[in-house]
Amino acid sequence: MLAICEEHGYYRGKLCPICEKEGKFLMSDREVKKLSSIVIGILRHFPQQFEIKLDKHGWGDIEAIADAIRNRIDRFYWVRKKHIEAIALTDEKGRYQIKNGKIRATYAHTIEVDLSDLPKAEIDELYYPVTEEEVDIVLEQGLFPTDRNKVHLSGSIEKAMEAGRIRTENPVLLKIDAKRAMEDGVDIRRAGRDVYIANEIGAKYISRVEEKGN
DSSP, X not given: OEEEETTTEXXXXXXXXXXXXXXXXXXXXXXXXXXXXXXXXXXXXXXXXXXXXXXXXXXXXXXXXXXXXXXXXXXXXXXXXXXXXXXXXXXXXXXEEEETTEEEEOSOOSXXXXXXXXOBOOOSEEEEEEOTXXXXXXXXXXXXXXXXXXXEEESSHHHHHHHHTTTOSSOXXXXXXXXXXXXXXXXXXXXXXXXXXXXXXXXXXEEEOOXXXX
């Protein structure tokens, strides 16, 4: 569940992870999942369906989003600004930013947004999962956006594997020499706890991660 501790703020679970006391209930896990999918959908893909206006950097007014959801979806008649803030601030993937009463998604957009104000990456290597059939193509041509506006890279092998298994049972991991790429002027930004984005990654920065024992 999602709750709020008077002393330590929003948290997910039965007890506050800091003081281990039971806070005030806000949403069940099911409600969190459903509301999260709507909020992230508005911020990434379909703000116009809820008559929400996002600025060029993807920021939207939290109060307006809460009002739009409440007025359009009967089962969310109870949604207020605090519920959206709670979802964003406790999101395990770090998919949201909140500032001055506004909220935005930090990656995976299909709508056009300018994310150049995200922090620059400070990491030497990044990873990207592909299928066996895609390996040679990517190593030759590089990485370009497919179903999203940016190339999305992982900061760890574990997270890259997790992302890759959504598409294929045995993903092949590619390593990106992020340090060299950024030294050459490639713009890579940190967009989540373990997600990094770029417009494209040239083939010369990409190599295959060799499996242990090979």
